[in-house]
Amino acid sequence: QEQLVESGGGLVQAGGSLRLSCAASSIIFRLSSMGWYRQFPGNQRELVATITPGYSTNYADSVKGRFTISRDNAMKAVYLQMNSLKPEDTAVYYCTNMRGSWGQGTQVTVAS
Numbered sequence: 001q002e003q004l005v006e007s008g009g010g011l012v013q014a015g016g017s018l019r020l021s022c023a024a025s026s027i028i029f030r031l032s033s034m035g036w037y038r039q040f041p042g043n044q045r046e047l048v049a050t051i052t053p054g055y056s057t058n059y060a061d062s063v064k065g066r067f068t069i070s071r072d073n074a075m076k077a078v079y080l081q082m083n084s085l086k087p088e089d090t091a092v093y094y095c096t097n098m099r100g101s102w103g104q105g106t107q108v109t110v111a112s
Contacts, residue, residue, distance in 0.1 A: 004022055006021065008021050011109045022095030030053060036049050037093070037094045039091055091108060
């Protein structure tokens with residue numbers, strides 16, 4: 001399994017911004033679709049955003065226009081820029097290679 005390590009979570013006021021990073025280990029990273037999911041307490045993980053090897057992106061309706069997913073193949077990294085954060089964005093955010101590997105998660109807390 002690929003190792004994925006997230007960073008960048010934390011506590012932010014509503015309306016603020018955070019940038020999540022995910023460092024990957026796969027030698028075929030540039031050929032992999034990557035994604036960010038989030039999990040609310042007691043709920044299943046839900047899709048936040050995905051990015052293909054060709055840089056096509058897809059977003060959950062709840063984050064469109066506020067979040068941006070990007071990737072740096074040279075660094076084997078994927079990012080999630082989160083702007084205009086809302087208290088309902090509070091969750092644990094996970095990085096995935098869309099092939100069954102997941103990071104450990106990073107907590108994002110948005111205070112009202």
